[in-house]
Every structure is written in structure tokens, then in C-alpha cells.
Ligand SMILES: C[S@@+](CC[C@H](N)C(=O)[O-])C[C@H]1O[C@@H](n2cnc3c(N)ncnc32)[C@H](O)[C@@H]1O
């Protein structure tokens with residue numbers, strides 16, 4: 341009897357392990373289905389209706405081939421299981437979850453463009469399928485292994501891809517700026533500042549939100565010439581766009597903002613860049629500071645851990661290492677960078693999902 345129980349337990353364990361591996365084997369299906377729904381504009385259609393049956397959806401998709409209509413409930417079931425839609429059995433209808441509503445185009449906090457960027461073959465298929473080659477060759481990143489140039493040069497040479505990347509980053513900045521500017525914990529952050537440079541500020545989404553919220557704060561968006569483009573030299577109210585390389589010259593200001601910049605660079609490059617930032621701000625006594633918005637890798641063993649967020653941080657670490665020759669950092673690794681660059685003190689003020697605000701002082 342005991343022997344039979346043992347055999348049954350072993351078989352159950354084996355089946356559980358097999359289910360886990362099937363989940364990994366087929367994990368590509370979920371993002372492909374979400375991409376399909378986004379491309380068919382299902383989130384935008386659902387937004388207009390609020391709640392929809394499959395028949396409503398079919399009526400809103402005139403280009404759908406009639407022979408494929410039976411796939412729609414299958415697609416919707418995946419979206420429901422992915423936590424993007426709710427299904428109300430009583431009325432046989434679908435509605436958004438909060439996460440699903442982030443896929444609607446033109447919503448203030450839409451992550452649609454970031455999702456489409458993540459599905460772009462330029463960054464996913466090729467570099468990720470050359471991962472094992474990259475581990476064996478002497479090129480700095482899997483991106484270089486695939487394209488023979490860095491991500492930043494690729495963006496400059498391929499403007500269409502460059503704007504897909506900039507739009508993805510801008511969508512993150514839109515959501516982030518809402519959290520940042522309205523956060524009680526961050527009320528003090530802009531106090532006493534009269535000028536601020538958003539270094540690597542992309543197309544200016546975050547700086548624009550700050551400039552609007554603090555009309556007496558003069559803000560500069562600083563980025564590479566191909567990103568600043570036609571905005572170069574344009575000043576609108578308290579917002580100005582300046583083109584250049586942050587490794588050469590950074591405009592002088594009370595404070596410098598670095599959002600999702602340092603995680604793109606090696607420790608050596610970060611120290612160089614942080615030293616450049618120090619040269620462009622006043623002393624701590626005169627209010628000088630650098631505000632780093634970036635990932636601080638959480639320790640799995642700490643209390644109140646959000647496992648989904650930690651996993652996202654670990655995935656981003658893989659992306660940064662293989663695609664950009666960079667990395668995500670723990671609190672200890674950040675501290676070492678700041679001290680190596682000659683800063684005297686730092687404060688991790690708040691965290692916003694996977695990202696934190698770190699204020700560093702000369
Ligand atoms: C990951 S994006 C972050 C954009 C923006 N800070 C945000 O969070 O939305 C990195 C930015 O750094 C810019 N960048 C890369 N190298 C640069 C350089 N040498 N000087 C100035 N900006 C640079 C890129 O063009 C890009 O806009």
C-alpha cells in the first residue's frame with residue numbers, strides 16, 4: 341500500500357514538473373496573442389463599447405475573414421487568462437481589467453507602444469537567438485553580434501526603429517511622471533530648484549510634465565542630435581531642447597535627472613558620466629543634486645517582496661547585459677558607483693513599481 345502511495349506521489353510530481361515545462365515551452369503564445377489583439381485594435385474597440393459580446397466584436401472587425409471568426413473566443417480566452425480582460429458569464433461579455441486598459445491607444449498611461457516595441461524582431465528575435473554565440477564570441481553585446489553596431493547607432497541609422505524605441509520610452513515616462521509628480525513622498529524633490537536637465541531625456545515627455553507642474557523651474561531636455569531632431573534650440577515657456585552627447589558636455593543646472601540611463605551603461609561608463617554630471621551642478625550646500633530613476637534590484641529574501649516585480653527586474657538585467665553590455669544594480673552596487681564618482685551621500689527616496697528614485701549629492 342505504502343509502495344503504491346509512493347509511486348502515485350512520484351507520478352504526480354512528474355506530472356506537475358511536466359506541466360511546468362509545458363508552460364515554458366509554450367510561453368511565446370501569450371505575447372503573440374496579445375500582439376494580435378493589439379494589432380486588430382481589440383482594446384480600442386472595447387474601450388468604445390465598455391463591455392462587449394463576441395458578436396459585438398465580430399461586427400466591429402469587418403476585415404476579419406469569416407472562416408476565422410471562430411478563433412475570436414479562443415483569443416479572448418487567452419486575454420482573460422492573462423488578466424487583461426474580465427469575462428462576465430451571465431451576459432457572455434468581456435470588459436477591461438486595469439492592466440488590459442493600458443493597451444488602449446491614446447490613453448494617458450497607455451503601454452501599447454512599449455508592448456509593440458517589445459515584440460519588434462529587431463530587438464527580440466535576432467539578438468536573443470544569438471545569445472549562445474554572444475557568450476562565445478568577443479563582441480560586447482548580442483546586439484553588436486547581430487548588427488555590428490550599438491543600439492544607439494542602430495537607432496540613429498534606422499529612424500523608423502529609433503522612433504518605435506523613443507515612443508516606447510515616452511510611454512513609460514508618461515505613466516512614471518504621473519506617479520512621480522503626484523507622489524506625497526516626492527513633494528520635497530523639486531523644492532528650491534530653479535533649473536533641471538533631463539539627461540538622455542528622449543523626446544521630452546518627463547521634462548515636459550515637470551515643466552508644466554513647476555512653471556518656475558527651467559527644464560532642459562538633453563539627448564543625442566538624432567533624438568532631439570527639429571526640437572533643437574526650441575524653447576517653449578520653461579522647457580528647452582538641447583542636443584549633444586552626455587559624455588562630452590552637459591548643460592549646467594541645479595539638478596540633473598537620469599531616468600533609465602545608468603542601467604544602459606557599464607560601471608566604468610557610469611562613473612565617467614556621473615563625474616560629468618558632478619561638473620554640471622553646484623555643491624550640495626547650494627542645492628546641487630543628481631536624481632537617478634532606475635532599478636534597484638530587490639533581494640528575494642527580503643520581506644513584503646513583490647515576486648512579479650523582482651522577476652521583471654531580473655529579466656531587465658538579462659536584457660541590459662546581453663543587449664547593451666550593461667546591467668541592473670543592487671543597492672550595494674549603486675553605492676559603489678556613487679562613491680567612485682566622488683559623490684558624498686545618497687538617498688533612496690521612493691520606489692515606483694520596478695523603478696526607484698535615488699537622490700545623490702556632491
Ligand atoms: C533608455 S532611454 C531613456 C529615455 C528617457 N530618459 C526615459 O526614461 O524615457 C536612454 C536615452 O539615452 C539617450 N542617449 C544614449 N546615449 C546618449 C549620449 N551619449 N548622450 C545623450 N543621450 C544619450 C538615448 O538616445 C535615449 O533617449
Ligand SMILES: COc1cc(-c2oc3cc(O)cc(O)c3c(=O)c2O)cc(OC)c1O
Pocket residue numbers: 454457458459463464491600601603604659663664
Ligand atoms: C526600461 O528601460 C529600458 C528598457 C529597454 C527595453 O529593452 C528591451 C529589449 C529587448 O530585446 C526586448 C524588450 O522587450 C525590451 C523592453 O521591453 C525594454 O523596455 C531598453 C532600454 O534601453 C535601451 C531601457 O533603458
